[in-house]
Amino acid sequence: MNGHTLFDKLWDAHVVRDLGDGWALLHIDRHLLHDLSGPVMLGELSRRGCAVANPELAFATPDHAISTVPGRTGQTYAAGAHLWRTLTEECAARRIRLFDVDQSGQGIVHVMAPELGLVLPGLTVICGDSHTCTNGGLGALAFGVGTSEGAHALATQTVRQRKPPQMRVRYSGALAPGVTAKDLALHTIRQLGASAGAGYCVEFAGPVIDAMDIEGRLTLCNLSVELGARYGLIAPDEATIAYLRGRPYAPRGAAFEAALPSWRTLRTDADAAFDCNVEIDASQVVPTITWGTSPEQAIPVDGRVPEPGAVPAGERPALEDALRYMGLQPGQRIAGTPVDWVFIGSCANSRLSDLRAAAQVARGRHVPDSVTAWVVPGSLEVKRAAEAEGLDRIFVEAGFQWREPGCSMCVAANGEQVPPGQRCVSTSNRNFVGRQGPGARTHLASPAMAAAAAVSGCISDLRSLA
Numbered sequence: 001m002n003g004h005t006l007f008d009k010l011w012d013a014h015v016v017r018d019l020g021d022g023w024a025l026l027h028i029d030r031h032l033l034h035d036l037s038g039p040v041m042l043g044e045l046s047r048r049g050c051a052v053a054n055p056e057l058a059f060a061t062p063d064h065a066i067s068t069v070p071g072r073t074g075q076t077y078a079a080g081a082h083l084w085r086t087l088t089e090e091c092a093a094r095r096i097r098l099f100d101v102d103q104s105g106q107g108i109v110h111v112m113a114p115e116l117g118l119v120l121p122g123l124t125v126i127c128g129d130s131h132t133c134t135n136g137g138l139g140a141l142a143f144g145v146g147t148s149e150g151a152h153a154l155a156t157q158t159v160r161q162r163k164p165p166q167m168r169v170r171y172s173g174a175l176a177p178g179v180t181a182k183d184l185a186l187h188t189i190r191q192l193g194a195s196a197g198a199g200y201c202v203e204f205a206g207p208v209i210d211a212m213d214i215e216g217r218l219t220l221c222n223l224s225v226e227l228g229a230r231y232g233l234i235a236p237d238e239a240t241i242a243y244l245r246g247r248p249y250a251p252r253g254a255a256f257e258a259a260l261p262s263w264r265t266l267r268t269d270a271d272a273a274f275d276c277n278v279e280i281d282a283s284q285v286v287p288t289i290t291w292g293t294s295p296e297q298a299i300p301v302d303g304r305v306p307e308p309g310a311v312p313a314g315e316r317p318a319l320e321d322a323l324r325y326m327g328l329q330p331g332q333r334i335a336g337t338p339v340d341w342v343f344i345g346s347c348a349n350s351r352l353s354d355l356r357a358a359a360q361v362a363r364g365r366h367v368p369d370s371v372t373a374w375v376v377p378g379s380l381e382v383k384r385a386a387e388a389e390g391l392d393r394i395f396v397e398a399g400f401q402w403r404e405p406g407c408s409m410c411v412a413a414n415g416e417q418v419p420p421g422q423r424c425v426s427t428s429n430r431n432f433v434g435r436q437g438p439g440a441r442t443h444l445a446s447p448a449m450a451a452a453a454a455v456s457g458c459i460s461d462l463r464s465l466a
């Protein structure tokens with residue numbers, strides 16, 4: 001076996017210097033900055049008296065610490081205003097392109113970057129954010145970096161990395177109706193465990209991936225980090241090429257055509273070996289929702305919350321803690337559990353296809369008074385496109401709030417929180433203790449499942465929605 005994996009090809013093409021013992025200095029093609037880690041990196045650069053080596057390869061947008069209330073400005077969330085101000089001032093001073101609040105292109109960094117064509121197959125992409133792996137859905141080597149690594153990259157256009165072992169997750173079969181990339185991701189994390197991918201680069205492959213649209217691939221790669229992996233990858237194909245054609249920052253005309261032969265070589269060779277191989281029959285996957293405080297604590301929506309007695313003794317305390325935090329009884333059916341909040345948004349699921357899926361469920365139905373339901377588009381482009389096809393009206397008529405783009409209630413870094421003890425079905429990617437606010441109870445699910453919960457007032461199987 002001497003074939004190369006997709007990851008090998010991406011890695012080899014970016015090695016500036018082999019540092020020995022598996023370490024390499026890699027060239028970085030794109031550096032994305034957001035309002036939490038960006039100001040820290042830029043501040044460190046100032047303290048060290050360094051310039052940004054290639055400002056034209058860095059792109060910034062505020063997303064985490066800005067309000068998403070309609071009519072907001074960069075300062076509406078007062079406690080985040082200094083981050084927004086620092087990001088805007090530093091970007092202006094250093095000639096970094098900023099997609100500011102209310103400007104075309106603004107959005108959650110992992111939504112706006114693929115959408116603008118800032119991310120392309122074969123590029124290395126970094127951001128001071130663990131969900132940078134999202135961009136692997138386009139065949140880019142994309143990974144989150146710490147703020148010191150990020151500052152180093154701004155100054156030198158390189159990062160030092162140790163080549164990780166590689167895992168391939170191959171999905172056979174086909175997804176059943178109502179089952180999405182999000183369900184597939186939660187199912188995978190449930191089956192393999194939330195640290196199964198730790199230390200690995202994971203390539204997702206197989207007929208299910210070939211048939212999956214690009215937004216679904218971005219969702220799946222987004223959740224690679226919830227499997228523990230820093231890198232998620234999907235080989236670019238004709239769907240990737242079609243998605244990128246005409247994007248504002250993708251090459252144009254003849255330059256685009258000239259890129260295609262090299263993009264088409266970006267696939268794992270038939271005789272390449274992985275350190276770990278996983279096969280999953282995707283036909284068995286059903287709509288899936290988390291019940292606990294880790295993405296691996298997921299169950300089919302028609303299933304029951306686990307009983308501590310059914311797990312090995314060593315796992316019992318964690319399970320009991322999760323049940324207590326979540327306010328659930330062992331063995332109870334998850335469907336029918338009343339919810340207080342629904343959040344449709346985040347870099348996992350706030351793209352146009354996500355909003356369409358949610359709107360299809362919301363259309364003609366109504367959110368009961370007991371539920372507060374928000375739709376937070378992932379970017380201004382998503383918002384405009386959704387409005388152009390009337391999705392906003394469907395949501396508003398059904399009783400959802402239609403908001404401005406940002407991370408919002410995914411991490412509550414902008415003060416938008418689920419109140420303590422309240423239960424939220426969320427299309428985001430993390431259900432950790434306190435993630436959506438102190439004491440908030442999060443159930444991760446697909447956009448259609450979140451919409452189903454909103455209109456029925458409880459966790460519901462969207463396949464049996466009345």
Ligand SMILES: CC(C)[C@H](C(=O)O)[C@@H](O)C(=O)O
Nearest residue numbers: 036037064128129130131411
């Ligand atoms: C704030 C940021 C550094 C963080 C991340 O790295 O992922 C956030 O985006 C998150 O989702 O928890």
Ligand code: SF4
Nearest residue numbers: 131346347407410411
């Ligand atoms: S939407 Fe959530 S997961 Fe994504 S970058 Fe923002 S806070 Fe992180």
